[in-house]
Amino acid sequence: MKFVFLTLCGLLCLGLGSSRAQDLSHYNPVWNSFSKNASESMPLGGGDIGMNVWMEEGELLFYFSRSGTFDEHNTLLKSGRVRVRLTPNPFDTENNFRQELHLKEGYILVHGGATEQPTTFKLWVDVHQPIIHVETESQSPLSMQVNYENWRYKNRPVKGAANNANSYKWAPQGEIITYKDSVKFESNAVLFYHQNRENTVFDVAVAQQQMQSVKDQMMNPLSNLTFGGKLVGEHLQPAKTSQGRYQDTDFKAWTLTSEKPAKKQSFQIYLHTQQTSDQATWQKGLDSLIYVQNKNTKQVKASSVAWWREFWDRSFIITDPNKEATNDTIWQIGRNYQLFRYMLGCNAFGSYPTKFNGGLFTVDPIYTKTDMPFTPDHRNWGGGTMTAQNQRLVYFPMLKTGDFEMMKPQFDFYMRMLKNAELRSQVYWGHGGGSFTEQIENFGLPNPAEYGWNRPEGYDPGMQYNAWLEYQWDTVLEFCLMMLEQERYTGENVEKHIPFIESCLRFFDEHYQYLAKQRGAKTFDEQGDLVLFPGSANETYKMAYNANSTISALQTVLERLLELPYLSADQQAHWGEMLERIPPLNFREIEGHQLLAPAKLWERINNTEVPQLYPVFPWGIYGIGRSDLQTAINTYRYDPDALKFRSHIGWKQDNIFAARLGLTAEAAQLSLRKMGDSEKRFPAFWGPGFDWVPDHNWGGSGMIGMQEMLLQTNQEKIYLFPAWPMDWDVHFKLYAPYQTTIEAVLENGVVKELIVLPKEREKDVVNMLGWNLEQKLKFSE
Numbered sequence: 001m002k003f004v005f006l007t008l009c010g011l012l013c014l015g016l017g018s019s020r021a022q023d024l025s026h027y028n029p030v031w032n033s034f035s036k037n038a039s040e041s042m043p044l045g046g047g048d049i050g051m052n053v054w055m056e057e058g059e060l061l062f063y064f065s066r067s068g069t070f071d072e073h074n075t076l077l078k079s080g081r082v083r084v085r086l087t088p089n090p091f092d093t094e095n096n097f098r099q100e101l102h103l104k105e106g107y108i109l110v111h112g113g114a115t116e117q118p119t120t121f122k123l124w125v126d127v128h129q130p131i132i133h134v135e136t137e138s139q140s141p142l143s144m145q146v147n148y149e150n151w152r153y154k155n156r157p158v159k160g161a162a163n164n165a166n167s168y169k170w171a172p173q174g175e176i177i178t179y180k181d182s183v184k185f186e187s188n189a190v191l192f193y194h195q196n197r198e199n200t201v202f203d204v205a206v207a208q209q210q211m212q213s214v215k216d217q218m219m220n221p222l223s224n225l226t227f228g229g230k231l232v233g234e235h236l237q238p239a240k241t242s243q244g245r246y247q248d249t250d251f252k253a254w255t256l257t258s259e260k261p262a263k264k265q266s267f268q269i270y271l272h273t274q275q276t277s278d279q280a281t282w283q284k285g286l287d288s289l290i291y292v293q294n295k296n297t298k299q300v301k302a303s304s305v306a307w308w309r310e311f312w313d314r315s316f317i318i319t320d321p322n323k324e325a326t327n328d329t330i331w332q333i334g335r336n337y338q339l340f341r342y343m344l345g346c347n348a349f350g351s352y353p354t355k356f357n358g359g360l361f362t363v364d365p366i367y368t369k370t371d372m373p374f375t376p377d378h379r380n381w382g383g384g385t386m387t388a389q390n391q392r393l394v395y396f397p398m399l400k401t402g403d404f405e406m407m408k409p410q411f412d413f414y415m416r417m418l419k420n421a422e423l424r425s426q427v428y429w430g431h432g433g434g435s436f437t438e439q440i441e442n443f444g445l446p447n448p449a450e451y452g453w454n455r456p457e458g459y460d461p462g463m464q465y466n467a468w469l470e471y472q473w474d475t476v477l478e479f480c481l482m483m484l485e486q487e488r489y490t491g492e493n494v495e496k497h498i499p500f501i502e503s504c505l506r507f508f509d510e511h512y513q514y515l516a517k518q519r520g521a522k523t524f525d526e527q528g529d530l531v532l533f534p535g536s537a538n539e540t541y542k543m544a545y546n547a548n549s550t551i552s553a554l555q556t557v558l559e560r561l562l563e564l565p566y567l568s569a570d571q572q573a574h575w576g577e578m579l580e581r582i583p584p585l586n587f588r589e590i591e592g593h594q595l596l597a598p599a600k601l602w603e604r605i606n607n608t609e610v611p612q613l614y615p616v617f618p619w620g621i622y623g624i625g626r627s628d629l630q631t632a633i634n635t636y637r638y639d640p641d642a643l644k645f646r647s648h649i650g651w652k653q654d655n656i657f658a659a660r661l662g663l664t665a666e667a668a669q670l671s672l673r674k675m676g677d678s679e680k681r682f683p684a685f686w687g688p689g690f691d692w693v694p695d696h697n698w699g700g701s702g703m704i705g706m707q708e709m710l711l712q713t714n715q716e717k718i719y720l721f722p723a724w725p726m727d728w729d730v731h732f733k734l735y736a737p738y739q740t741t742i743e744a745v746l747e748n749g750v751v752k753e754l755i756v757l758p759k760e761r762e763k764d765v766v767n768m769l770g771w772n773l774e775q776k777l778k779f780s781e
Contacts, residue, residue, distance in 0.1 A: 023321075024103045024312060027335045029682060031099045037247065038063065038376075039367035040681035042101050043694075044108050045346025046125035046304060049132060049271065050360020053108050053123055055099060058091040060084040060110065060121050063376060064132060065360040066271050067350030067409070069227040072200040073158070073166035073176055074441065076355065076383025078362075078376055079229065079271060080192060081246070082134075083147040083253070090119040090138065103342055106308035113138070127304040127348070129293055130229075130271040141261035148190040148231050149244070151375050152181045153252035161371075165378045167201045167385055167441060169449035178377070181228065182279075183254060185238040190254045193228025195279060205445045208453070210461045214423045219416055221442055222384070224277040230286060233267030235259045247364045248373035273351070311345055315401040317706055317732045330728055332683065333675035337706055339684035340699035341401065344394070348403075352442065353410035356390035356651075356700075357381045357692040361685070368693045379692045384442040386413065388475035389538065389609075390651055390697040396478075396618065397703035399485050400711065402735040404492075407482060411497065413442070414479055418500055420444030425507060428462030431514050433507025434500070435462065436476035438469045438539070468606055471543070472536040476504050477553040478618055484560040488737040493566070501561055502571075508532075508554060509578050529583040535599070537611035540641075543603035546583050548596060549611035552619040554582050585615060593634040596622075598641075608645040613657045617708075623660045624722045624768070625714040629780035633661050633773075648674040650689025651697040655705035659723040660712065662768075662776040667709050667723045675702040710744075713737055718761065720744065720754075721769040722776070736761075 029042060034055045041052035041063070048067040055061070065078045090113030091097070098111040107124035119138040126133065136144060158176040163169055168176060183192040200222040206215050236256040243252050258265060270293070272286040293300075319334030343361060347354045354360070358379045365378040372378060381387060395410045414436070421434030421444050428435075439447040452465030464470055483497040512530045516523045525531050537547035544550075558579040562572060586597040598612045612635055615621040622632035636642060636657055646654050648670050655670035677683040680693065687695030709723040711734045718736050726749040733743040740761045745753040751769060756762045768776070 024316075024338065027318075027338050028103055029101045029339070031681070032097060033094055034058075034097065035681065037367065038363035041363060042099065042108060042682055043343050043346065043361045044101065044106075044123055044125065045343075045360060046106055046127040046308075046348075047130060048347055048350035049125050049130060050343075050346050051123070051125070051132065052361055052363050053099075055091065055097070055110060058085070058089050060091075062123070063363060064269065066130060066227070066273065067347055067354075067360065068273055068352045069194070070222055070225065070384045070442065071166075071178060071194060072196045072222065073168060073178070074201050074222065074382060074384030075166040075178065075377055076379070077152070077178075077194060077227075079227075079269075081149040081251070081376070082231070082269070083149060084121070084134065084136075085145045086119065086136065086138070087143040087145070090114070090117065090142070103338065104309060104312055105305045106342075124301065124304065125346075126300055127307040129289065129300075131289075131293060132269040132271075133266065133297070133301075134268075135264070135266040137264050139263070141263055142265075143258045143261045144236075144265045145239070145258075146231070146233065146236060146256045146267055147253040148183070148192065148256075149246070149251045149253045150181055150183050150192060151249045151251040152178060152194065153183060155180050156375065162374045162378060164380045165374070165383060167205070167382055167447055167449070169382065169447070171449040171453050173204060173448075173453075178375075183252070185254060186230070188234070188236050188238070188256070189230045189232035190256065191228075191230050193226055193279070193282065195226040195282070196222055196224055198223050198277065201441075201448065202443050205441060205443070205448045205451075208448055209445055209451060211423065211427060211445070214427055217423060218420050219443060221275070221416070223275070225273070225275050226279065226282040227271075227273040228286075229269055229271035230290065231256070231267060231269045232290075233265070235262065235265065236267060248366055249364070249375045308345070311348075311403075314403070315733050315735065317710065317730065317734075319728060319730050321729060321731055329672050329676050332677055333671055333702075333706065334730070336675050336677065336684045336699075337703055339682075340696075340703060341397075343684065343694070343696070343699070344398070344403070344406065347409065348406045350409045353386070353391060353413050354394050354696060355379075355383070356387060356394055356695075356697040358694055359696050361694055362692065368688050380688070381691055382447065385447050386440055386442065388436070388438055388440065388478070390691065392475065392478045392482075392618070393651055393653070393697040393700035393704065395482060395700070397700055397707060399482065399489055400707040400734045400736075401703075402489075402741070404486055404490055407486065410479065411483060414476065415497075415500055417442075417444030418503060422503060424462060425511070428460065429511065429514055431510040432503070433505070433510055434476075434503040435507055435511070436473060436504065437464060438472045438475060439464075467542065468539045470536065471534050472539060473507070474547075474550045474553045477557050480504055480557050481553075481560065481618060484557070484564075485737075487564065488560075489735060489739070491739050494564070495566055498561075498564070498567075501557065502575075505554070505557065505561070505575065505578065508550075524581060525583070527583070529581050532583065537598045537602065538609035538614075539607040540605055540609040540611060541598040541602040542606045544599035545601040546586060547599040547602075547611060548585050549598075549614040551583055551585055552615040552621050555579070556619045556621065558582065585621075587631070590638050590640070593638050594631050595635040595639050596631060605641070610639075610642045610645055610654070610657070612639055613642065616660050617653060617656045617704075620660075620714075623714070624662050624712050624719050624776060625717055625766075625780055627780065629661065629777055633663070633777075636661055636663070649698070650687070650691060650695055651701060653701050653704070656701060656708055659705050659708035662723050662771075662773060664709075664723045664725055667705065668725050668728070671702065671705050671709065674698070674705065707734060710734060711736065711742055716764045718742065718756075718765045720751075720765055720767045721746070722771075724769065726770050
């Protein structure tokens, strides 16, 4: 059966030369009452700074954090908390109170006071420099009191479950202390910083994992890392220090007050991070930031506003723009998609990737888990520990949003660790390639607790002694795919990433040959293929033989690598030979249906992921426009484990599977559940799910699912609305491979506008709106 490609002439209302301006104002969160506590905060940020902002009992409060502020134990420390009070206080009551996050321009405006005497706070972050701005304006002169509050004013022993915030987790080695910060008044400012000691968890992990022989060659990002900043206001002066308690944690406050009452007042917080053992060197870097920063606040502000406006114009999904649906959750999922993308944009230029377990927006842990009365620095699953299976979901959606520059922190994270990962392979097994594990530290070694302290004598020192993580190495290949996808999407030369990708592939090729030689005389199986055993199909199917998730990963990355035009003949030959020895995918039959299998064989089930569908996502071997779609659908519908594990919670990606398979009803139902309002006041603070609040891999997987419902691609082909309900009005703009953008407006079941750029890509568009599953199956034959 043949299907007609979408003809653009005469069928649709077209001809727009540029993106129709979208209105984000109706998505702005607006609160008309104070917050009860920090759990009812509103996110704000930019560049690499995140803030939680709220008004409580007539005072403005905010936590502030910055990317890459890891202490000796790899806890991601906040920079502090600020409390602002005006006198006489126009916020003594909630009359005329309004707190609004202005998404389009990236700032928060707080309004209050009597109608005839309005007062505002405006908070914004310089996108291009690490500076926070707070401005207040009133009709009559007011005095302002600004408290910098710090709970690390003293050493704090870390006990029990509080160690889940650092790299020791449940297995601390000796006494763990969060060492105190240095805080003092300096002229009309408060200076604060944390300086790591020379010895850190890096040294502990190197010794534990028998890497001492190459320690001097290894990258160590924690030793002497110094971070902090200065809170300064031109007309503020030091007043006093005091002590207090917020929720479960005592703190010390350094107070600045107005020199005299004024109608307009402001202060800034300058942040600086540097790896140095000399505090004076760090101070010089901070002073340089303050000295060279643009004194023209209007120009600085305009530059940040321009960045946010370009960010929103680049990509968007606006559902039910006129709020006409009887079920307003359709409107909610578009609003929450935008809100979560905003949170990702706050770490666009971070030195480290956005953390899956809260990003820059965690608050006091008691609001997430009532049995955790720890400091505001706490989050489960560590600070400098990156769980690759979770992190990938934060970064995959940035391809279709065109946020390519925002993917750099995640790529740099892996590129920095390459040397250490390659040293692991050399020290333990004497072969090449980078060995990247799950639960990996920011210095490229496995998390010490997950590596295991109580290990059997003679156990392979390169292995994690861990029922969930043993032999799980292939997630790094998803980041290789992202690097290759950037080349396909942007046309950018990715030669700088090729050594990394090759090293990841070399590890699998050489390590599984190494393991085969340990078992017997033959290196390959009887077909001449690699034997991927022992292996792991995610954390779920353990001691797997030829896991489908690994096979599809190696096959896809090799094929994509070989497509690059700038590989040498030797590279082409080498990787072509490896591709030929990747074993085929495995299948099984259940109730008369052919299904994709998790692996050829496995010993046990340890978790609830569905790697049998990884050939659908992320690897794209099965899906719309590809052959044998029915087998993949059978796997989704009949695999007993896939059915048992199905959920919308956290990192679950059933919504993505359903969308990629063209299962419109299933994808819609799961997206409504996943991207509906959270239980927190801020609707995109999902979680904790399996991790923490706000759960960023929950939001990331939700974004991917909605994108795949609207737009899928296969080589040059572009499939429009492959799993989108006809009665869900939407206006979207997304990116496709080959430097292409697609913008469309769907109203009342009709595509009213469609813009494909460049125009010559129009011929590649297939409009699948309203297609039933039978049509999709025939199309994919």
